[in-house]
Amino acid sequence: MKWGWSLICKRRFRGIIFDMDNTLLSSRIDFDRMKQEIFDFLVSKNLINQETVLDVHTVSTIIQKAKESRNYDDKANKQVWEIILDIEKEGMKDACLEPGVVDLLTKIYSNYILVVLTNNSNEAAVSALKEHTIDKYFDYIVTRDHVVELKPxxxxxxxxxxxxxLKQKEWLLIGDSWIDGRAAINGGISFLAxxxxxxxxxxxxxxYIGNINHIKEVFEFI
Structure with missing residues (x-):
């Protein structure tokens, strides 16, 4: 038995934030395609410079850069999110749970505050969590519909x-990407890759406090 369970009163963290895509769920969302299509659309509308170096940007930062243009209006914003939602829906069709997720959640949900933090839409996130019957384990779900700017x-x-x-030091964010890590660091909490x-x-x-290869290894850090 891990020390976190035998001495639960001394556990390191009290709240755990999970990224959704490729952390809880093995989704097939093509984020590279999403970024390219958003970039191409914004360039076609003269909302972003074609010379912009795509490699240094995420979908979120590309959109933020486009918003600096006085021509970025509600219509353009709606079209951007329609592109993103279509790619999300396509990628979530064959999503499956990462190995060990249910076992982990079953063992920790009564002793920790559990939260999902995702750049996906609320519609896509809630639907996916319910489809895989793990929504019941979470106290709160934060999606792009709840924030002004996405991760990072x-x-x-x-x-x-x-x-x-809870204090910042009592929170742990678990995610598969540097954008999760940057969100954690800038939010003043710990990051487990x-x-x-x-x-x-x-x-x-x-x-980061560690980079695990199986979700069951979370037990070693909490």
């Missing part, structure tokens, strides 16, 4: 911190 912005983390009466690209984490200056 810490907006979602700050939303969660305001919701629950899951199957993350360590070279990318290093390049992005992401501090």
């Amino acid at each position: 912005s810490p907006g979602g983390v700050k939303n969660i911190l305001k919701k629950f009466d 899951y199957k993350a690209n360590e070279q990318e984490l290093k390049e992005k200056n992401i501090e």
